[in-house]
Amino acid sequence: MTHHPLPPAAMYVAGAWHRAEQTFPVHNPADGELLAELPVARPSDLDLALDAAAEGFATWRRTQPWERSRILRRIADGIRAQAERFALVMTLDQGKPLAQSEGEVLAAADQFDWYADEARRVYGRTVEARDPDTRILIRREPVGPVAAFAAWNFPALLPVRKIAPALAAGCSVIVMAPAEAPLSTLLIAEIADAAGLPAGALNVVTGDGPAISRRLIASDVIRKVSLTGSVPVGAELLRLAADGIKSVSMELGGHAPVLVFPDADPERAARLCARAKFRNSGQVCISPSRFLVHEEIAGAFAEAFADETRGLRLGDGRDPATDVGPLTTARRLNAVHELVQDAVTRGATVLAGGGPADLPGGHYYRPTVLSGVSDDMRVMVEEPFGPIAPISTFATFDEAISRANATPFGLAGFVFTEDLATAFRAGEELETGMVGVNELTIATAEAPFGGVKQSGFGREGGTEGLADYTVAKYVNLRLRGA
Template identity: 40%
Template sequence: MNEVKTNNYLMNINGEWVGDSLSTLNVTNPANSDIIGTVPNGGEKEASQAISAAHEAYQSWSELTAYERAGYLKKLNQLMLDNLEEVAQVMTLEMGKPINESRGEVKYAASFIEWFAEEGKRIYGETIPSHATNKRLQVWKKPVGVVAAITPWNFPAAMLTRKMGPALAAGCTVVMKPSSESPLTAVKIMELCEQAGFPKGVINLVTGSSSKIAKAIMDNDKVRKITFTGSTEVGKILIRQSADQVKRLSLELGGHAPLIVLDDANVDLAVKGVMASKFRNAGQTCICANRIYVQAGVYDEFVEKFAQQVEKLKVGNGADDSVDIGPLINQAGLDKVKHHMDDAVKKGAHVVTGGKPITDDGGVFHTPTVVKDVDQSMVIMQEETFGPVAPIQKIASEEDAVKLANDTPYGLAAYVFTDNVAKGHRVIEQLNFGIVGWNDGAPSAAQVPFGGMKESGIGREGGHEGIDAFVESQYVSIGME
């Protein structure tokens, strides 16, 4: 991996790079605790300036044709692919993701820009049969207005493009607020937006205090739409704060994904699926398998084969192309994993492989871990771990699997492994989750709807539904007399 130059990065408001007079926030590499750059510690003032810029740019941007807006997005898509390596390296430096995963994320992020560049051309209205001969009834689609996009640290490119892509394609203007843990990827994408020639104010990037920037966003009536990915706790706060101005919300919140392996499953395929789901980004994904339920008939075989594959994973600095598991994002993340592990072992779970934190050379790592003989009394089966730990519970039947899987306030993703078509349909129909992988541990794609049920969120991102969230339906009754 080539060395990436680090420096003091700026934010972008109304087409200008600003913030050099503000205090700064350090961005740290979790693999070694090195400070790799800084960003401005912006607050309410900067957020308000960005909102005003987006509001000023909205009229002219929304009046462009869908084809004209698509042209800008297609340029951005190509620039992301052309600069894939640079963006991926920055991503790995700031949040630890193995470089091969970072490269994959940049491609995935670009795919949302490409998809919505085309999908913006397919925002269709309606002509409705009239109840009277002297009237014509139509539905027009209009962009919702200024959009604030608040994104998390774990997928700093894809979560951004999954929001800005449909917003821009629909004719909205955007204020982006990335996580302070990993803001540099957003800065790089903003640089590419500038190269793509987007008009001033159409896309704005603000870094700094989450609470202060969020307050400015929620208090400003120029912002008509909030799109947020993050914790359920913060999502609930945003719902309450949005009430005063009845802002529109899209929320992709917490998950606690169950993965079910039934007796008739192809065990090797199930192991492959769990590996793909559980250990991507060191288990720091909202849809990774957090609770693994394996039916008794294949339990021992699955545990043995799964542990064998987990033991092959290499832990280390994500800059190394051979590394499979990078660091956790920070010490608090490692502490949470350790708490879940300690609680499980204390209550009778057995560590099959792994189970150790690693803090050498200032890094924040945890060995990829398999834990068997877990049960519902353990914290690890009740809370999202967000780390490279796979807890496995033995179950007796598909009925038990469904009952345990649904026993959570969350409903983002679930996984089922069975070769019986009737059984697969029967189980999935009873699962209360927005996304289900059937014999598939990696279900995400730009062209499909992504989102959860229950406390895992509101709305869907991706697919044709992803752009619906950024348009309003305007009914028009035309009198013909």
């Protein structure tokens, strides 16, 4: 790490780095190496962050949009300038292969770039009044200080999807770095500080998630809560936010169906799906995770999928030859294996993988492909969030749509077809916030990202992502002397 130093092992509050007596360890999931000891925030640390966010908001909201834009652009440039270092830190911290870490780092920079432009485009409007002496004005103003909570699977992109639009709108932010992979969030703070972001506009705390969320959300300082996480955590934060009637955005779990219709090329679709499925070891909220394939082409699809999977190399993410890294935690390793065992016990067939890998030190699970899967198996009901690809068959369009919509999740869905009518109909009838047609890489800074049903509400990315950090103020003005 001589040439790629980690960020400070401290919290970033009010433009300075703060440590605490109590700490928790951060380990490399590939080999168990201790990377850092980070502070466990005390109540007094969180109160300091709240005070900083209140003062930072008072300053930042009055910073002119063009100046906010310039600072956000400098953050984007700073991330790109440190892309190599940032990618290595992420791989050490979270486990994904370096090439995937580099892609995430650049995507995080894109978020700041996009919202650097959007900061200058927070538009209000005027409405013609009924009375000629009255003017009706609608302004978009920042909602206020934000408490942001992001998951560990994309430890740079997920917090940035909250930080960048919030700052663009004029809000201040307190981010809780995910305990499982916190170093990327701290590196974002380091880069933002170097870019000249005013003290208090961005604060990063570390430690015990439930304790941090309870204290931050209970504070009158916080006016908005944003979470990327699991459905149970989302439900708990909603309950906490309800007490203070706070604005909330939720990007929660997913269980994305992939519908492969009979006119699709089964081999091409299978190889694309295999590569996408096992990205980040399947630890992706919009990961394709239920493969519903028309019975006429299911055999060819499953054979090509398994063949592509067997060619993936499992190993330490620092090795350029690695395609699939370790799972981030031992908890995920155990949960994934339980899902596979349940499916096999109920009659599923293992076409590839099927268990933990015999590699020393890390949380490695072999990319697994299952056929003969039925809808009552746990892997088809619960979000797998790991390297499992269950393949099932369907006979009709209506059956495919009905089964795709039969879970409480509604984040993303995917369709493979060469027929334009099928593409439109499936895209319209899938109960998801996002749909990819013949495409699995759909997340981008300029488009809204989010779900429906238990996958949450609110959007991140695009113009919609900025709107979630503003409120509409209506001004009714009677002309003087009228």
